[in-house]
Amino acid sequence: MFDQLNNFLGWRTTDELKEDFILLKDGGPSFIEAPFLLHHFISFFLRSGHKVVLASLEQTPPYYVVSGSKIGCNLEREISEGNLEVVDLLGSSLDEYLSLNEDKSNSSTLKDLYQKLQAMTWKVLIIDDISLLLNLGHNENDVINFLHYLHVLSRKKGGCLITLLHHTVDCDSALYRKCERLATLTIEVKGLGTGFSKDVHGNLSAVKRDISNNASVQRKTSKQFKLTDRTLHIFAAGTSTAVL
Amino acid sequence: MKRTTFTKKSGKGASGVVIPGTHPSLHNGLLLVSTGIPSLDVVLGGGLPVGSIMMVEEDLFGRFSKIILKYYLAEGVMCNHSLFVASFEDKNEEILTQLPKPVTKDILTGSKTDDMKIAFRYRDLSTATNSLDAPPKYGHYYDISRTMDKIDYEHCGITTLNLNKLIRSTLNKLNTIASDIQHTAPKSIVAKTKLNIIRAAIPGLGSPLWCENTEDNVSSIARFLHALRALARNSLMTCVVTVPTHLYTPHQVNVIRHMVDCSIELESFSKEKTNPVFSQFHGLIRLKKLPCLNSLVPFIPQSLDLGFELKKTKFQIKCLHLPPDMSDGAAESDGKTQKSPCDSNTLHRKLDF
Numbered sequence: 001m002f003d004q005l006n007n008f009l010g011w012r013t014t015d016e017l018k019e020d021f022i023l024l025k026d027g028g029p030s031f032i033e034a035p036f037l038l039h040h041f042i043s044f045f046l047r048s049g050h051k052v053v054l055a056s057l058e059q060t061p062p063y064y065v066v067s068g069s070k071i072g073c074n075l076e077r078e079i080s081e082g083n084l085e086v087v088d089l090l091g092s093s094l095d096e097y098l099s100l101n102e103d104k105s106n107s108s109t110l111k112d113l114y115q116k117l118q119a120m121t122w123k124v125l126i127i128d129d130i131s132l133l134l135n136l137g138h139n140e141n142d143v144i145n146f147l148h149y150l151h152v153l154s155r156k157k158g159g160c161l162i163t164l165l166h167h168t169v170d171c172d173s174a175l176y177r178k179c180e181r182l183a184t185l186t187i188e189v190k191g192l193g194t195g196f197s198k199d200v201h202g203n204l205s206a207v208k209r210d211i212s213n214n215a216s217v218q219r220k221t222s223k224q225f226k227l228t229d230r231t232l233h234i235f236a237a238g239t240s241t242a243v244l
Numbered sequence: 245m246k247r248t249t250f251t252k253k254s255g256k257g258a259s260g261v262v263i264p265g266t267h268p269s270l271h272n273g274l275l276l277v278s279t280g281i282p283s284l285d286v287v288l289g290g291g292l293p294v295g296s297i298m299m300v301e302e303d304l305f306g307r308f309s310k311i312i313l314k315y316y317l318a319e320g321v322m323c324n325h326s327l328f329v330a331s332f333e334d335k336n337e338e339i340l341t342q343l344p345k346p347v348t349k350d351i352l353t354g355s356k357t358d359d360m361k362i363a364f365r366y367r368d369l370s371t372a373t374n375s376l377d378a379p380p381k382y383g384h385y386y387d388i389s390r391t392m393d394k395i396d397y398e399h400c401g402i403t404t405l406n407l408n409k410l411i412r413s414t415l416n417k418l419n420t421i422a423s424d425i426q427h428t429a430p431k432s433i434v435a436k437t438k439l440n441i442i443r444a445a446i447p448g449l450g451s452p453l454w455c456e457n458t459e460d461n462v463s464s465i466a467r468f469l470h471a472l473r474a475l476a477r478n479s480l481m482t483c484v485v486t487v488p489t490h491l492y493t494p495h496q497v498n499v500i501r502h503m504v505d506c507s508i509e510l511e512s513f514s515k516e517k518t519n520p521v522f523s524q525f526h527g528l529i530r531l532k533k534l535p536c537l538n539s540l541v542p543f544i545p546q547s548l549d550l551g552f553e554l555k556k557t558k559f560q561i562k563c564l565h566l567p568p569d570m571s572d573g574a575a576e577s578d579g580k581t582q583k584s585p586c587d588s589n590t591l592h593r594k595l596d597f
Contacts, residue, residue: 066273
């Protein structure tokens with residue numbers, strides 16, 4: 001859990017679950033992209049005491065365990081206690097790939113996945129990441145429907161849905177716009193316009209949207225950040241320790 | 245939970261299993277293998293992590309990407325790893341006959357500089373070099389003009405695959421090799437088991453021999469790489485694929501890049517069109533994605549502007565720099581009358597410190 005990020009968002013672990021749909025997105029290709037935020041949210045929600053389910057397409061479970069231990073969260077213990085459940089979709093995709101003779105219809109795999117997630121009990125569902133479903137060849141409409149069903153499901157449970165949009169998803173695509181529309185909190189990680197720098201890894205900005213009152217959108221000022229192996233440093237633009 | 249991505253326990257005692265040809269990373273707890281090119285290992289932070297896939301984005305004619313792949317396989321022979329090559333070439337064994345021969349250590353250690361009498365304080369410091377030369381504790385240097393003989397690589401377990409139909413058969417074959425007991429990442433360290441690494445090399449993935457560059461095929465390549473990633477993470481395998489990305493649109497290249505862990509782009513120079521600034525390089529290397537397994541931040545090398553030069557005994561990656569500026573004012577006289585140096589016309593030319 002990154003403390004500075006909590007301060008930036010104005011969150012505390014004792015708070016109630018306010019957000020409905022958290023969207024993490026990349027502003028463009030860079031060496032350091034949005035996935036590091038996922039580890040923060042995993043440990044934050046576990047620390048707050050909610051049940052978390054992580055559907056991982058991008059990496060295998062040990063990756064999350066090791067990265068979680070770097071920011072001070074013992075995920076192995078959480079799994080054994082039942083607070084965290086990891087659905088290893090990457091591993092099962094290998095079996096699916098090898099066993100298929102021809103491509104079976106992709107929408108049925110999404111349906112199976114939805115039913116599997118529906119059967120589990122959770123408060124927070126994290127999907128890593130939804131843009132990967134598009135890259136793997138699923139129909140965009142199927143992915144949008146899948147997301148919509150999950151959103152309705154999480155609203156019913158009074159929980160929260162977190163997902164990540166990689167920069168390969170076009171800004172004009174229907175999935176991108178749907179995610180932006182649904183999100184109550186959008187955090188964007190963008191590299192510097194002038195190229196990669198070792199001291200300032202990029203810009204971090206957050207947009208909060210109030211669902212009860214559709215017109216109310218609150219933007220946080222964009223800050224710059226530097227990610228080290230253990231922590232995230234957030235500072236106002238131009239006040240990096242390398243510059244001062 | 246089983247630790248399928250193999251991280252080496254920091255045990256110096258007998259409980260640590262040592263896999264030949266691997267070494268632990270200095271930055272995180274990962275196990276690394278050498279890519280066969282020591283300066284590339286320096287750029288990647290020590291080497292390629294076990295369980296990752298590296299993509300080499302081919303240059304225009306694929307010359308240097310093929311050479312990089314040969315170095316990778318030659319390193320596997322030197323370290324006794326199992327090799328796997330899948331390509332559309334008719335005779336896969338040909339790539340094996342073209343592996344460069346390793347250079348013996350004597351040629352490498354250059355003559356020591358004479359004992360310095362005046363600047364003796366600098367005697368122990370290494371000479372300033374621009375190239376990323378790590379003392380190759382873990383890698384080898386290869387002589388590209390000589391090839392390995394068959395006896396050199398016979399001892400390795402080598403599997404080749406000629407692909408005529410689907411990409412799927414590659415993964416099937418690789419899966420059967422990976423499920424062999426010596427290649428699976430162990431759940432717990434047992435001192436007795438002999439473990440080994442598989443080095444998989446897939447040249448020309450996505451080239452016109454495989455498929456046309458349509459959207460459907462891009463997603464089938466992406467699916468293949470996704471399943472390959474799952475296989476690599478669950479076994480002791482590293483994989484290098486070369487993809488001719490210049491045939492695809494930038495968006496499609498982004499999609500393929502998303503599926504691999506590490507990506508470098510090669511741009512080679514042709515003799516006629518080279519910018520004179522790059523006269524000593526054979527091409528440029530651009531890092532597009534750096535491996536970030538088991539950590540939040542990838543290892544970022546000192547300099548991101550890199551060029552490479554292929555010498556007989558070294559594939560050298562150097563930081564980009566301008567060639568020394570030889571002023572050409574000394575050559576011209578051209579029959580012009582000698583003017584005094586303080587004359588305003590000649591001031592900038594004659595007074596050159």
